[in-house]
Amino acid sequence: MSVPARQSARSVDGFIAEIWNIMQAMPEYRGSTTFLITADHGRGHDLEGWKDHGDDVEGSSEIWIAALGPDTPARGERIQCDPVTQSQIAATIAELLGYDHGKAFSSAAAPLSDVVVPRR
Numbered sequence: 001m002s003v004p005a006r007q008s009a010r011s012v013d014g015f016i017a018e019i020w021n022i023m024q025a026m027p028e029y030r031g032s033t034t035f036l037i038t039a040d041h042g043r044g045h046d047l048e049g050w051k052d053h054g055d056d057v058e059g060s061s062e063i064w065i066a067a068l069g070p071d072t073p074a075r076g077e078r079i080q081c082d083p084v085t086q087s088q089i090a091a092t093i094a095e096l097l098g099y100d101h102g103k104a105f106s107s108a109a110a111p112l113s114d115v116v117v118p119r120r
Helices: 003-025 086-096
Strands: 035-038 065-068
Touching: 003 035, 035 086
Parallel strands: none
Antiparallel strands: 035 065
């Protein structure tokens, strides 16, 4: 990773940490806030492809999703798991808020099962 890319990654990490700490300092959000962090598109696989995106860039459809919160088990980076898609994010947010997204939108994708702890 280049120096500017590392600096950018550290800056974003610091920004996320700052927002997280603000939420945890507020009684109305502490212990009840979940963050889903993702990208709107992937960047390809090779040394040049990562600089661009679009239908002509192999891997641009692949994104990452990070989940942090009391409803989400700490599992670290997941590589050996079923594929997930961006279409599952809305259902995951709805599930975290206690709504059944599939009931309202029967053709919608399912929530990310590894993110949401089943309610008891």
